[in-house]
Amino acid sequence: MDDWVMEQGTVGEALARQGVSRRSLLKYGSYLATLMALPPTAGRAIAQSLAGAKRQSVIWLSFQECTGCIESLTRSFSPSVEEMIFNLISLDYQETLQAAAGEAAEKARLDAMAANKGKYVVVVDGSVSTRDGGIYSCAAGKTNLEVLKETAKDALAILSVGTCSSFGGIPHAHPNPTGAVPVSDIVTDKPVINVSGCPPVPEVIAGTVAYLVTFGKLPPLDRLGRPKPFFGDSIHDRCYRRPFYDKGLFAKSFDDEGARNGWCLYECGCKGPVTYNACATTKWNGGTSFPIQSGHGCLGCSEPNFWDMGGFYKTLPQPTHHHGRDIGAAAAVGAIAGAGTAVLARQRRQKAIEEEGKTK
Amino acid sequence: MTLLDFARGPAIEVAMVVFVFGVIWRLAWLLFLPHAQDRSKAKITGGALLSGTVGSFVRHMWPAKEYAARTLVHTVASYTFHIGLAVIVFGFGQHIQFIRSITGLHWGGLPTAVISAVSVITLAALLFMLLRRLTNPVLKVISTFTDYWSWFVTTLPVVTGLAAVSHLWIRYEDLLGIHILSVCLFLVSFPFGKLMHAFLVFVTRTQTGMFYSRRGAHV
Structure with missing residues (x-):
């Protein structure tokens, strides 16, 4: 951690020190370009841009969350790809990963804020408790609400990682006892990018950060503030079971003939038609599979209020309040x-x- | 709350409550209304009366031969959109899911492509009916706001449903929300206008058939 903290060299230098070759960087650039549906030539441009870019100072705040988002990124099936994200950034504060604790940890955050005033990116996973002044989630004697306001004040941009920080997520679900809200409800004067998902796809987190570092600007966002390159299509539109939907062939339960034949899971409550994410294209565990391929419908975890959409096994046309x-x-x-x-x-x-x- | 959450939640619930209340209210009202006593002597009774009533009902499902040729296109268009609506409502898998959640009843659905084709044909028939109403001098004079409103609330779910299935114009979740809201509008309008004929046709035709059959008239 120490060699990461406050290290502000270029990405190329950091990669070279860790033995990452130029060829590997080119491959990574091409991979990101493909993920974001950019032209093939963009791969080389990304790689060149990344090599010469200053490592972006990042302060990662964890609020009301389960640590699943950071687990998704650090323990992915192919960490050699996703861990490159840590070469793109200077991770100056992350409670789960950092060695420092207590006052030393908080000092690292404050030092990073002072050293990179107006230039650092704040990554948030977890929703923000607001009820009773936000006392239901505190760290180092401060509420999450206070820390977010303090840290976001001089930030360049905010990256909300996971559905909790993007839309409130599970803490926000009815009856929402802590008054949980998404980051965008608190930070209204800075650009906020939502990388939703429970957890988010690691390639999407990495790709979004890489886009920021490479192009020095926000990626195009959809109406919910999510990067369009990854959230532009619905799961349904990219699902390999879509032809069965069009033919009217549905699994009625998880162990019937339709399920064994791999038919559409719409009638088992799949929320793919109203869910936007990259699961059906990038998949999980190194492109091995994703929930629908494993035989379960999409839960719609990258959408607002997915926990309150009437139940995971209730189909979309069914009333939620009947x-x-x-x-x-x-x-x-x-x-x-x-x-x-x-x-x-x-x-x-x-x-x-x-x-x-x-x-x- | 998103548009779809609103449509799937409170909107459809309120619409169904209004629909059920309105339909039962009108039927009960009709049932308990005072009826004039038929003082004529019945020429037929029992099974013969029942047979005559049913026969009259069936015969009224197609124009009398004197008018058949003149009203053929109109009759075919009417049947087309009525049957089309029935196929869409009871043949589409997602609609069956909706019905299942309310009644517990379910059956196999038709392929989406078939439903889409039927929807286009139904829409064409509905447009023909509107054009005829707007261009026929007699129909134009006797048409009132409720006629156009009934056409509108019937056609809107077909258009929005077709758009939702075809993923046209805007995002699917918004289209689905708008489609469900258009169905809500249909349900709320249904009992209080001419759409109620879907229930009342059985009451009025049966009453007419029984009235004439009792007198021995073959209509």
Whole structure:
């Protein structure tokens, strides 16, 4: 960690010190270019740009989270690729990975902020507790809310890694006891990039950071603040089971003939049609598989409120709030109202007959 | 809350409550209304009356031969969009999922391509019906706002559903949300306008058939 902290050389120098060859860097550049659907020539440009780029100072803050996001990045199947991200950046503060503890750790954060004022990137995983002043999640005697405001004040940009920091995630799910909110609700005066997913795809985290370092600007973002190169297509549109959906061939349960034949999991509650992520293209564990390929529907984990979308096994057309008693009550009230209206009509008729009798 | 969350949640729930309340209200109202006593002597009763009533109902499903040629295109277009709507509502897998969640009943669906083709044909028939209403001098005079509103709330779910399945114009989740909201509009409008004919046609045709059959009239 020590040789990373405060090290501000170029990426090329850092790679050379760790024995990474120029060929490897070119391959990595081509890999990133392919991931982001850039032209083939962009691979060389990325590699050249990366080699000459200053290592980006990064302060990584972990709030209400499960550490799954950093685990996704550090313990991926092919760490040789993803660990290159640590060569692109100068990771000046990360509670899980850093050797320093206590006051020394906090000093590292403050030192990095002072040394790179206006230039450092803040990476956040986890949502921010706001209820009762944010006291439900604290570290080093400060609430997450205070640390985020303090750190983001002089940041260049914020990278929200994972669905919790991007959209609130599981802590934000009903009934949200800690008043959890996404980073973008707190930091409104800085660019915020959301790399959502529970956890996010490691290649997407790496690719987004690489884009920032290479091009020195934010990638194009979708309406939810996610990098379009990775979140431009729905899982459904890129799913290899899509032809079965179009043919109307669905697995009805996880052990029926349809499931064994690999048919579409839409009727098992798959949220692929409304979920945008790179799972179906980059896949996981070194491109081995992804949830749908393993036989389970997409949970929609990279979307806001995915935990409250009516249940993982409820299909998209099904109502999320359907209560039979409401329908039954509506039918009963309708019958009573109909009978009442008819009684009134009978009374009016009787009155009209009586009045007609009087006039005669 | 996203548009889709709203549509799948409170919107469809409220729409279904209004739909069920409205339909039951109108049917109960009709059922309990005072009816004039038929003082004529019944020419047929029992099974013969039932047979005559059903026969009358069936015969009224197609125009009388005097008008058949003149109204052929209109009749075919009407049947086309009615059958098309039934195929879309009861044949599409996602709609079956919806029905299953409400009633517990389910059955096999048709391929998406078939549903899309039926939707296009249904839409064409609905457009023809609107054009006819706008261009036919007699129809134009007798048409009221409720006629155009009924056409609108029937056509809107077909258009939005077709767009959602085809992933046209905007993102799928928004299209699905708009489609469900258009269905909500249909459900809320249904009991309080001419769309209620989907239920009342059985009441009125049966009543008419029984009325004339009782007198021995073959209509």
